Amino acid sequence: MIEGNLLVTGCAGFIGFHLTERLLKIGQPVVGIDNLNDYYDPALKRARLDRLEQNAGFTFLQVDLADRAETKKLFERYRFEVVLHLAAQAGVRYSLANPHAYADSNLGGFLNVLEGCRHTSCRHLLFASSSSVYGANTKLPFSVHDNVDHPVSLYAATKKANELLAHSYSHLYGLPTTGLRFFTVYGPWYRPDMALYLFADAITKGRPIDLFNNGNMRRDFTYVDDVTEAMVRLIGLAPEGDPGWSGDHPDPGSSKAPWRIYNIGNNKPEDLMHVVGLLEKEFGRQAVKRMLPMQPGDVPATYADVTDLAHDIGFRPQTRIEDGVAKFVAWYREYYRI
Template sequence: MVIAGNLLVTGCAGFIGFHLAEHLLRAGQPVIGLDNLNDYYDPALKRARLDLLKQHRGFTFVELDLADRAGMKALFERYRFEVVVHLAAQAGVRYSLQNPHAYADSNLEGFLNVLEGCRHTACKHLLFASSSSVYGANTKLPFSVHDNVDHPVSLYAATKKANELIAHSYSHLYRVPATGLRFFTVYGTWYRPDMALYAFADAITKGKPIQLFNNGNMRRDFTYVDDVVEAMMRLIGRAPEGDVNWSGAHPDPGSSRAPWRVYNIGNSRPEELMHVVALLEQGFGRQAEKQLLPMQPGDVPETSADVSDLEREIGFRPQTRIEDGIARFVAWYRAYHDVDRT
C-alpha cells in the first residue's frame, strides 16, 4: 500500500508510532514523522527508535510539540497531508493522577491542532489513537464499540473519550474522515518502560519485587504490536464515508452518519496477569518476588475487546499468542539491555 500524497505519523519515536512508521517505510511508503521527544520516559529509547527510522531514505523527521499551534499550522500548510495517523499523546493512567495539565496540553489542545490542520488542508483520512480505557466503569464484557462509554475512571480515559467526541464534531461539521482506534494493552519489542510488562521485566532481571495490584487478580486483553500495525495498515486506505443525505435516527455509539468510526484493536483473548508473569519468569529464567497490593485508583480489573466489526470490515483478527509475543519481548529486552539468561 502506497498512497500518492504525504503521510504523517505523529508520535513516530513512540512505541506504536515507531512500529507503524517502520512498517510503512519497509513497504515503500514515505513517512513524515513528528515527535517532541519529551522525557515522560527515557528519551534515549525514543532516540534509538528514531535512529532506526532515519536509516530509511523515505523518512523525514520533524521535532515539534503538538501544542505548538503556530508550528502545527505551518507543518500542515507545508505538507498538506493526504493521510494523518495521530498516535502522539500524553499516555498513562497513573501519571494522569500526578500531572493532569500534561494531558490537557497534549491530548486536548494538541489533538485540536491536528484536527484543525486536517480541516484546513483537506486531509482524506485521519486515524487517531483512542484507548480501551474509555470503557471505564463498564461491566459488560467483552467491551463493544456499540456500547456507551460515558463513565471514564481516569483523566487519561476522559481525554481519549473527548478525542472521539471532538473528532466526531469535525467529521459532522467539516466532513473530515476520522477513524478512532481503541487500543487494548499493546505490548512487544521496543516497548514503553512505563508499562507494566516492562516494569516487571526490569524488576525480575534486577532481583527487585514486582507490584501486582488487586492482589494480581487482573485480566488484560494483551495485543501484540505487529497485530496492531497490521490492523492500521488495512484501515489507512478505508476512510469512513458516512451518509450526508441520511435523515433518520442517529445510529449507535460505534458508528455515525458522519464520516467517523471507532474500532477496538484488541486480541479478544484476555489473559490472567499471573500467567503473563509466569511467562516472563520462564523467559528470563528467574523467579519474581511478588508484592500484592490493592487496586490502583483509575484502574479496572479486566479488559476484553469485541473485535467483530474489525474482523467483518477488514477481514482481520489479531493472531499472536501471548506465549509467542512475550518470548519476542523478552528476547528484545535482553538484547537491548544486554541481560544474560541465568
C-alpha cells in the same frame, strides 16, 4: 501506497515507531514528528529514531503539537493526504499526578491536528484512542457499540474527548476520521512505564513486582505487529458515514458523519499471573511478588470485541501471548545486553 504526504505523529513512541517502520518497509514514505519529551527515557526514543532514520523515505521533524503555530506551519507545508495521529500524553496513573500535561497534549494538541487536517483537505485522519474509555463498563467483551460515558481516569476522559472532537469535525467539515481503541499493546521496543517492561526490569534485578488488585487482573494483551497490520489496512478505508441512518439514538460506534471507531485488541484476555509466569519462564527466574490493592483509575479486566474490525478489513489480532512475550524478552535481553 499513498501518493501524497503521510504523517505519523509520535513516531518515536512505541506504537508510532512500529507503524512507521512497517510503512517504510512496504515502500511508503513517511513524515514523522515527535516532541521527544522526558515522560520516559528519551534515549529509548532516540534509539527508535536512529533505526527509522536509516531509511531514505523517512523525514523527521521535532514538533510539539501543543504549539498551535508550529503545527499550523507543518500542515501548510506538507498538506498531508493521510494523518496517523499517535502522539499523546500516555499513562493512566501519571494523569493523577500531572493532569495539565494531558490537557495540553491530548486536548490542545489533538484540536491543533484536527484544525490542520480541516484546513489542508486531509483525506483520512486515523487517531489513537484507548480501551480506557470503557471505564466503569462491566459488560464483556467491550464493544464499540456500547455507551462509554463513565471514564474512571483523566487519561480515559481525554481519549473519549478525542473521539467526540473528531466526530464534530467529521460532521461539520466532512473530515473522515477513524478512532482506534488500543488494548494493552506490547512487544519489542516497549514503553518503560508499562507493566510487562516494569516486571521484566524487576525480575532481572531481583526487585519485587507490584501486582495490583492482588494480581486478579485480566488484560487483552495485543501484540504490536497485529496493531500495525490493522492500521495499515485501515488507511485506505476512510469512513463515508451512513446518510440513510435513522433512529432515536445514534450508534456509539458509527455515525451519519464520516466517522468510525474500532477496537484493536486480541479478543482473548489473559490472567496477569499467567503473563508473569511466562516472563519468569523466559528469564529463568522467579519474580518476587508484592500484592497491592487496586489503583485509582484502573479496571480489573479488558476484553475487546473486534467483530467490526474483522468484518471491515478481514483481519483480527491473533498473536499468542506466549509468542509475543518471547519476542519481547528477546528484544529486552538484546537491548540491555542481559
